[in-house]
Amino acid sequence: MSPLQRIQSMLGVGTSLSSRRTAGGIKPPSYKEHSLRSRIMPMPIPPQLKIPVGATESGTIALDIAAGDHVHKYQKLAQLQLSAQGRTSIPVHAPTSGIVSAIEEAYVADHSQQKQVCIVLKTDGLDTSLPLEPAVDYRQLASEELVTAIRRAGIVGMGGAGFPAADKIDSAAHQALDLLIINAAECEPYISADEALIRERAEGVVTGAEILQRASSARRCIIAIESSKPNAIQALEQAIEAQTNITGNCELLLVPSKYPAGSEKQLIQSVSGIEIPSGQHPAQHGVLVHNVGTSYAVFQALVLGRPCISRITTLSGQALKTPKNFEALIGCSVEFLFEICGIDKSLRHKTLLGGSLMGLQLPSDNAAVSKTTNCLIAAGSDELAPPTEIQACIRCGFCADACPVRLLPQQLLAFSKTANNSQLLEHGLMDCIECGACDYVCPSHIPLVSIYKDSKAAIETRLTNHERSKVWQQRFQYHQSRIKKEKDQAPTRTKAVPAKKPAAESEVSASNNGNEQEFFSKEKASREIAAAVARVKARRDESKKAASVQDKSK
């Protein structure tokens, strides 16, 4: 992009792309410079890896190995068959060579906050690898073949969602796609993994973008990056120029640097001007968004033939001596990464996964790095400390100005307090993206997002209860109609029975006389019932006695 074009794009005139204004947003200090000081570091092989496969609730797990097996690097270990759609699966590969020591449930550093099934790999340090599949020319492949290759490499959304990349492309297969957006905005404070990746490996990112464009057969491909990242922008410009000379037609678009510019719907709006309506997918409007990390993983899978076994993870926070970006092996523990960054444990106040605004506290420091772990913060005591005093809402309206979805946070707060679910739904609580912008600007330090999260969970349980009660209501109606039917038929039966009764009785008595071991005999049944009742009575008496004895002893 020439300087003239850049000025044009900033002014929103001329032929080049220009970003459009989106609602709300905040400009928090970025804290990215600490981790961007050094290059992306390869990590030493840890003694043990816990490779997450997935939670058992989300699908069925098919293991290719058993405990005790020796595995090579890049070997496929298992795959998670998602229960929602039968044919989608996420395979998992060995990040290094070693022996599988166990398969167990453990905490994983991702947004589910639940234990997942992990394959525990005792590494041997030799790092012997399987030969990589010969790199085929992706330009020769049809889009279905590209999608299959992406699926086989086990690539998921690296931005944090963790949705299988191949499925995302598949979901848009029926639509004519206008636009593929590669999301390099990375607007949240502390996270610098994408920026570091672009700075050093822009060619890979751009090639990955081209592959994704071919796979999803999108007409245009735009890489969107925040304007506050000059080094990454320069690297991308060079890479795009080099690629345009061969085949590609990727374009670069600078979006204004504000939080949350990188949220999917907000990014689409600022790139294309389309506002995706509530409850609809971008694919329905001919747009698809992939993260830069995903794009780089696709490049690795298709060009190098390397499955997804590592990712770039930012390690930051005051408790670390040297914050930096690591090419972390999937499955290494968070604590191991902190150790090699020189953590001072006495300084650490808490451990966060993700950025400072949407980050979650990790349930355990031994959690394993997953494919979606983009940032880990070992926060010091005066860093991101929770506000000590929550004050009353003064209705200043800052939150409404900051909300990127144009909700009314103070109204939502009032309705959340009174658990007014119908009003909450009417005011669009379910469209809240939980970005934390309202929290950030609130002068009364009200933890709005966590309140909304609770309300969302309450509404969801309420809805499932409603579904359940609908079934019960139906069952009750069936029951009533059955009873009514039986009543209607009853008179005819009572008339019929007296006529037959004597004969039946005599038959029974005759058969009783003839055979003592009659299966259905009234006497036997009544004897059994009497015995059972006596048993229960005896048990009740005993328990009563025991209770009275206890009382007396007291």
Next chain:
Amino acid sequence: MLPLNTFWLVQLSLSGGLILATSLLLLKIYKYLCYQLTAQKSLVKQINRILPQTQCGQCGHPGCLPYARAISEGEASNRCPPGGHETILELAELLNEPVLELDPSHGQFKEFSVAVIREDECIGCTKCIQACPVDAILGGPKLMHTVIEAECTGCDLCVEPCPVDCIDMLKHCEDAPVIFSKIHDIQGARP
């Protein structure tokens, strides 16, 4: 031709206005009556939708729909223990009434639980089957009974009639131990 003086003009306009006003009034009354009729019906429906549908009868009515009808006719809306505070809140909002506490004479709020029959103690008397309001118990005379867990509303009605006390109300829990058995199954079935 009539002498079209001021008097006649006033007369005409007045009578015209009167006719218009009465017809509008009649229309309003008709609409109001229609609204009242449908509102009464839909109110029962709306109340019934809020009620938890356990059909437990703790409110004193044989099922949730009769209670919904009673509420629409003015009965207190705080007599549903399984619904708890949330149901009372929602009903109060719907009916525009003050929020009351749960009436303790109709029972206490309990967490949702399902009936489970201790099967080796069951004598097959079918008394629980007759008591169950949603036909969630399966069994025959002198044969063991069992509860279809997915359809049990946790209403407690089957516990009382059982002559041998073999029904427990257990908290409904997602099959926690099954997770590991699943993994072992997969391990065993590997190629």
